[in-house]
Amino acid sequence: MNFEINRIYSGFKLLEEKNISDISSTARLFYHEKSGAKLISIENSDDNKVFSISFKTLPDNSTGVFHILEHSVLCGSRKFPSKEPFVELVKGSLNTYLNAATYPDKTMYPVASKNDKDFRNLMDVYLDAVFYPNIYKYPEIMKQEGWHYEINNKDEELKYKGVVYNEMQGVYSSPESLLFRGINSNLFPDTPYAFDSGGDPDDIPNLTQEQFLDYHKKFYHPSNSYIYLYGDMNIEENLKFIDENYLSNFNKLNLNIEISSQKPFKEMQEKFINYPISNEESELDKTYLSLNFVIGDVKDRELYLAFDLLEDMLLETSASPLKKALIDSSIAKDVFGIYNNGSLQTSLSIIIKNSNEDKKEKFKSVVFNTLKDIVKNGFDRDLIEAVINSKEFELKESDYSSYPKGLAYCEKVLGSLLYGGDPFQNLEFNQMLNKIKANAYNGYFEKLIEDNILNNNHSLLFMVIPKKNLAEKKAKEQREKLSAIKSSLTEEKIEKLIEENFILTKRQSSPDSQEDLEKIPLLSIEDVKKNLDTYNTIIGDKKDYKILYTELVTNGIDYIDFYFDTSYVAQEKIPYITLLSYLLGRVDTENYSYEELSNEVNKNTGGIDFSAEAYSNIAVTGEYSPKFIVKGKSLHSKSQNLLDIVFEIIKLSKFDNHKRLKEIFDELKSRIEMIIVSGGHRIASSKLASYYSEMGKYIDTINGFTFYKFLTDIEKNFNSKKDEVIKNLLEVSESIFTSSNLIVNIGAAKEDYKNLSEILQSIISDKLKPSLKEPTKYKFELKKENEALVTSSKVQYVAKGYNFSQFGFKYSGKLQVLRTISNYDYLWNNVRVKGGAYGVFINFKRNGNMSITSYRDPNLKETIDVYDKFYKYINTFSADEREMTKYILGTISSLDTPLTNSMICDRQAALYIGNIDDDFLQEEREEILKTSVEDIRSFAPLIEQCMKEDCICVLGGKEKIEQNSNLFNSIINVFN
Template sequence: MNFEINKNYYGFKLLEEKKIDDISSTVRLFSHEKSGAKLVSIENSDDNKVFSISFKTLPDNSTGVFHILEHSVLCGSRKFPSKEPFVELVKGSLNTYLNAATYPDKTMYPVASKNDKDFRNLMDVYLDAVFYPNIYKYPEIMKQEGWHYEINNKEDELKYKGVVYNEMQGVYSSPESLLFRGINSNLFPDTPYGFDSGGDPDEIPELTQEQFLNYHKKFYHPSNSYIYLYGDMNIEEDLKFIDENYLSNFDKVDLSIEIPAQKPFEEMKEKFTNYPIANEESEVDKTYLSLNFTIGDVKDRELYLAFDLLEDMLLETSASPLKKALIDSAIAKDVFGIYNNGSLQTSLSIIVKNSNEDKKEKFKSVVFETLQDIVKNGFDKNLIEAVLNAKEFELKESDYSSYPKGLVYCEKVLGSLLYGGSPFQNLEFNEVLNRIKNNVHNGYFEKLIEDHILNNNNSLLFMVIPQKHLAEEKIKEDREKLQNYKKSLTKEEIEKLIEENSILVKRQSSPDSQEDLEKIPLLSIEDVKKNLDTYNTIVKDLDTYKILYTELVTNGIDYIDFYFDTSYVNQEQIPYITLLSYLLGRVDTEKYSYEELSNEVNKNTGGIDFDAEAYSNLDKIEEYYPKFIIKGKALHTKSESLLNLIFEIINSSKFDNHKRIKEILSELKSRIEMIIVSGGHRIASSKVTSYYSQLGEYLETINGFTFYKFLVEVEKNFDDKKDQFIKNLLEVSESIFTTNNLIVNLGSSKEDYNELSNNIENIISSKLKVNNNEKIQYKFELKKENEALVTSSKVQYVAKGYNFSKFGFKYSGKLQVLRTISNYDYLWNNVRVKGGAYGVFINFRRNGNMNITSYRDPNLSETIEVYDNFYKYIENFSADEREMTKYILGTISTLDTPLTNSMICDRQAVLYISNIDDDFLQREREEILKTKVEDIKKFAALIDKCMRENYICVLGGKDKINQNSNIFGSIVNVFN
């Protein structure tokens, strides 16, 4: 329909409207006249609709009140009084996205769904949650989600407990998290950004219930809200619904919630913080150094995009001059940058990792001398062109993986509207990009460096420095603080705390009433598509390889992937496959230096990526297919250039620049260390799978903790053993890059396929040979190692698992329903709600591997006990028809996530390699849809047998691991 400016639509006055061709959408800005709420709608043909309501939330302390509110408002509301409507929606909705997030200056509640009825239900629950939460009725909500004193008997030690408290304990164990928080707080000390909106564990226990409620009253008013609608929908109906059910109940108020700009510094500041390392670790090469600059107002459209490009030029490519200068200087082993454009004032951070405090002056001089040289002599024009083309490709492709496109646009809208700017600003990129392009050869980027970095006193040198014994000292300090507090309490006060804990536990343990559960809107099974989405993929058999082709609507982009069989690599050389994947594209080739290669890739393609992976065989649990994967994409007019670059890299890469190789190995080690600290659940899960699965051990060898330890040894001994290292690389490369069992996976338009296929056949025939060697059947010696991996973390990641096929159990789609039930009922309630962990996950693989893993968990043995008793819950499982419908819907939603073109290509290749066809997937879908209570109960024996095998791995803190040392076969320090 046609909308008119200044006309009122169900209480919403249309202020602005604009057709934005850059995103093929019509964007409108409304103001709700009675309540003062702002609403932006983006109308287009996308059937994956997005709704979000956000609030400007400005912290004035670091108690994490807005983070705790984000969790707490989703724990029951006026219309939906069950304890956790959010969880009920996760396990019983067709949502394609459902979450909430706390940022330094806003809190966002986004949902997405392709189903109209489901979309309205989600919107209703979220609006009721934020405006009418049950936090005013039940103080136990803040205690559970935020913090409380845990004590069950008067003899017990007093402890802090709470979901957000434990989450932030994990966050504050990560040096990267401390780095980013320290940069924000010290670069903007006189603004809300000077506080930690997520919460500092030392300050979280200072938050009172009264303060908690007062923050909600002030900040969660519609006058401070930003509502967002996206996709193919009847906007009038949604406006009417939002007005009649919610906003019409509120009157506009003047809240004056404004973000102040940071006052200019007179000179660069210097600050530091410490982070804990294990006592056995060396402090050498463990410091983070960063130089940080306040850039400008986020509403400056051109500056916003220009610095995004400049950060790429300086720090994000192999040809980036600042990154190269810092690596060459031997100050550090890893370099990266952050352009923060999510605040009122944007900022640029130049960061080096694995350095030392005594290198700070050299760090500064290298940065400033390099930037001065760029200003004087200019950027390499090929680098400018490469970065501009890469950014343009990224913006035009709009491939946001599993993150809904509508949510990306929501963040772009808020990135200006929240600060008083236009909602259209960050959605219109072509005009600004063209303006920048037209000026780049007139010293455009060089002047940005001069004005905003070299001549900028609004700057900060910030360091994160390792400190031994810090973790133990903190544990001791907290324990003494709690002991002293307990001593200060009267007998009556202790009894009151025990009673409050008892009330909390009772609330956590009590099931919701049927009446409350039925108030949450629910679709029926009839609302679910009975048939899965299928894609038109054909297979072309050639002499020694195959071409898979999937017809797509790609806007002129070709997707070209190569899956090389790595079964010809000797078993002892398997880890070199991953090393090769990281080196390719980053070292010289016969035709290009690595800097020139980087520019050529960015000028002509949408990127070339290399990876090592393995895929299971659906029918044979110990059989799997190891692959080396090359993924590339380019406009069809440049697909020949993409192919030439791929084959230049795999056939002509040179490994004679030892200095360069060592730099790359150090960077890879640094990046894996970040993953270990922030993603301990993945490390523990991979390790435990390697104890009982041949595939698991292979994957652990190429990308798990085992690979990390291998990498540490390679880097340490590289100078002495470089000749052997390079020999291994060359042998592995020669074994992989042949036509033997090669699968070429293509995605393109029907019109472009024939030309693309012919080009590929021609280049393969001229550039690849056949390998006449025999395939190698890898055989790993599997052992129940039950390791404890010790870090300086204050929380644990507890993994346990086994392969159920070894007991004769067959995979069924019904196991995915059990996964939904487990993740959001038994495990959620016992590990997260009662145990205080931030998360817990169970997975059932089609090859029989199953794992349970907790995330940021304050417990260890208690969590293992929950896992071990899981079978009892399944034995006694009961659910009425409505509950089973809910579990089935939640399971189907994980299958029906919208896929981008690149994701479709990946899916088709993986299914083909794993011998999974559409008939199997349809059967799996039907098994899910037909799951009954009796089916779930039959899985009790499966879980019991797997848990009794007692395969365990835990990554976590020394204190907790030592308390439970009897559980482990060995205790290993993660970092040296």
């Protein structure tokens, strides 16, 4: 329909409408006159519709009140009073995205769905949650999601417990998290950014129930809200729904919730914070140093985009001069940058990792001297062209594979609107990019450096410094504090706390009434597509290789991926496959230095990536295909360039530069260490699978803790091992890059494929020869190692599992319904709700591997006990038709996630390699749709058998692990 400016639609006055050709959309800004709410709609043909409601939430302390509110408002509301409507939606809707997030200055509640009816249901539940939450009726909600004193009898020690409290214990175990929070708070000390909106574990227990409710009353009002609608929908109907059901109930308030700018510093500030390491770790080379500069107002659209490009030029490519200078200075082992454009004032951070405090002056000297040299002599023209081309490709492709495109656009809208700016400025990138390109080679970026960094006193040197015994000291101080608090309490007060814990536990253990559950809207099985989405992939047999071709609408982009069989690599050299994947594109080739190569890649392509992976063979139990993957994409006009660069890299890379190899290995080790600290669940579950699965052992060897130990040994003994490493890299490279068992996977427009096929045939026949070796059948020794991996973390990641096919159980799509039931019922209620962990996940793989893993878990043995009793829950599982429908819908939604072109290509290759056809997937889908209560109960023996094998792996803190040392065969300190 046609909208008119200044006309009112269901209480919403249309203030602005514009066509944004950059994203093929019509954008509108509405204002709800009665309530004061702002609403943005982005209308286009995307059927993956997005709704979000966001609030400007400005902390004035670090109790994490807004983070706790984010969790808590989703724990029941006026229309939907069940304890956790959010969970009911996760396990029972066709959502393609469902979440909530707390930022330093806003809180977002986004949902997405391709089903119109489901989309309306999700919108209804979220609007009721934020405006009418049950937090006013049940103080137990804040206790569960935020914090409370845990005590169940008068002789127990007092403890802190709560989901957000434990989540932030995990966050504060990460030095990177402390770094980013410290930068923000010290750059903007007189603003809301000085406080941690997520919550500091030391401050969270200062939040009272009264304060908690007061913050909701002030900030969760429509006058402080930003509503967002995206996609192919009837906008007028949705405006009417929002007005009649919610906004018409509120009157506009003058809340005066504004963010103040930080007054500029007169000179650079210097601050530091300590982070804990274990007593067994060395403090050497464990410090983070950062130089940070406040750049400008986020509403300055040119500066916003220009500094995004400048940060890439300085720090994000192999040709980046500042990154290279810092690495060459030998003061650190890893360098990265952050351009923070998610707050009122943007900032640039230059960060080095694995350094030492006494290097801070040299750090400053290298940074400022390098920047002065760039200002004097200019950037390399190829680097400028490469970075601009790469950013332009990224913006035009709009491939946001981790979440819906509409949500990415929502964040861009709020990135200006929240601060009083033009809501659509960050969606219109072409005009500004063209303006920057026109001036790029005339000292444009050099002047940005001079004005915003070299002549900028609003800056900060911030350090995160390791300290032994810090974790133990803080734990001791907390025990003493809690002991003192308990000693100060009267017997009546202690009894009251015990009673409050009893009431909380009773609430957590009590099922919702059928009446409350039925208030949550639910689709029927008839609303589900019976047939899966399929893609027409043609398999072409060439002389020495196969081509998979999927016809796609790509806007002129070609996706070309190579899957090389790595079973030609000797077993003892398997870890070198991952080393090779990280080196390629970062070392010299015969025709390019690594800096020149980086520029060639970015000038001509949308990126070239290298990785190692393994795919289970669904046709033969226990078999898998190990692959080395080269992924590339470019405009069709540059596909020849893409292929020339790919083969330059894989056939002509040189590994004889010892200094460069060491730099890259140091960086790789640094990046894996970040993953270990922040994603311990992945490390624990990967190590666990290596106890009972050949494929699990292989994956852990190339991507898990086993690979990390291999890399650590090389990094530590590089001088004595470098020649051996180079020899092995060359041998592994020669073994992999042949035409034997090669699969080329293409996604492109139909009219472009013939040309691509011809180019490929020519280049492959010229560059690749069949292997002279026979493929290796790897044979690993599998044994129950039951390791505890010790870090300085304050939380645990607890994994337990086995391979059910070894007991004769067959994979079925019905196991995915059990997964939904488990993740959002038994495991959720016992590990997260009652246990206080931030998350818990169960997985059933088609190859028979199953695992359960907790995330940021304050417990260890208690969680394993929950896992062990799981089969009893399944054995007596009961659910009515409505509940089973809900579980089935939730399972289907996880299968029907919208895919980007790149994801479609990945999917089609994985299915082909794994011998999975559309018939198998359709049968799996039908099994899901037909799952019954009896089917779920039938899986109890499968779970019981797997848990009886007692295979566990835990990554976590020393204290908890030592308290449960009898569970482990070995206890390993992760970091030296």
